Amino acid sequence: MTTDWKTLYQSGEAGWDKGAPAPGLLAFLAEMPLMGRVLVPGCGRGHDVRAIAAAGADEVIGLDLAPSAFAGAETVPNMRFVLGDLFALSTEFQSAFDAVFEHTCFCAIPRERRDDYVQAVAGALKPGGLLLGVFYLNPRDDPDPTLGPPFNATLEELDTRFAEHFTLLRSETPARTFPGREGREVLRLLQKK
């Protein structure tokens, strides 16, 4: 079944939205800002987009297929929102980014489309570009793969799906998370081959 993200936002059911950037992202940016052009797929209301822009990236693009996700959201000069589908990126967005930031988009994607997610992100990055992810691994206690969104993932799944196009540079449990997500996330830095 396809998720109607637009309606979830409009009906106030955006329970994933914490009104702030991912704490793990903020800790990472304090150590290593993402530079150049950065894409944030499934950006929602854009909290992570604004944080990456504030940390010094040249241009940050927040992409989401639900117009109600970022309608009226604050922007800053070096960021913009784009309405679009990660699985149908325009040629303008091919090999166009120095970095991609992932946060609660991968877990929104059903398993049968996750290889397409990896292809799309790899396609958006320049050679050698970075994928930083705060992957929400087990948003639900029941690991049944059919339940969701959000859908669970495992470290083994990430290893397998990303190995063809990416080299894993870092993998760690983020020191800071939103309350309730402790031990449920992994921060990964990957480089496009």
Ligand SMILES: C[S@@+](CC[C@H](N)C(=O)[O-])C[C@H]1O[C@@H](n2cnc3c(N)ncnc32)[C@H](O)[C@@H]1O
């Ligand atoms: C669980 S929400 C997370 C939003 C945001 N990252 C956050 O943490 O608040 C998943 C988001 O991904 C968007 N999304 C799902 N599939 C998408 C696709 N194929 N292309 C672009 N955005 C997508 C949804 O509209 C939704 O805003």
